[in-house]
Amino acid sequence: MNENRIRALALRQQELLLRSALLRQQVAEQMAPWQLQLGRVDRARIAVQGGWQWLRRHPEVPAAAGALLLVLRPRRALRLAWRWGRRGWLAWQLWRRVQGQAEAQGLDLRGLLQRR
Numbered sequence: 001m002n003e004n005r006i007r008a009l010a011l012r013q014q015e016l017l018l019r020s021a022l023l024r025q026q027v028a029e030q031m032a033p034w035q036l037q038l039g040r041v042d043r044a045r046i047a048v049q050g051g052w053q054w055l056r057r058h059p060e061v062p063a064a065a066g067a068l069l070l071v072l073r074p075r076r077a078l079r080l081a082w083r084w085g086r087r088g089w090l091a092w093q094l095w096r097r098v099q100g101q102a103e104a105q106g107l108d109l110r111g112l113l114q115r116r
Helices: 003-057 060-072 074-104
Strands: none
8 A cells, every 4th residue: 555545544544533432422412311211221120130030049939929829819810821821822923923034034033032
């Protein structure tokens, strides 16, 4: 490469770096009003995630609650089991359809639901 081309590339790099810094600052200014709400969403997500982790470590709690419901209100328990079982089945069928469509488009969604 000749010297002029190297200088032009270095100048272009500096321009792009300055522009990206300016754009980052603009995004930060535009997102400032949202910081409080996004912080709340993050805290709620962390709390829900912590709750699910606790339930995974203590499966006896939901099992005991289900058993108690089954003993005290058997019809209601069976109705709930039927509803949620049906919803789970429909969700699974929907997921399979979405997966098929994504694979037809060349996308792989299998890793989307894996625990991290």
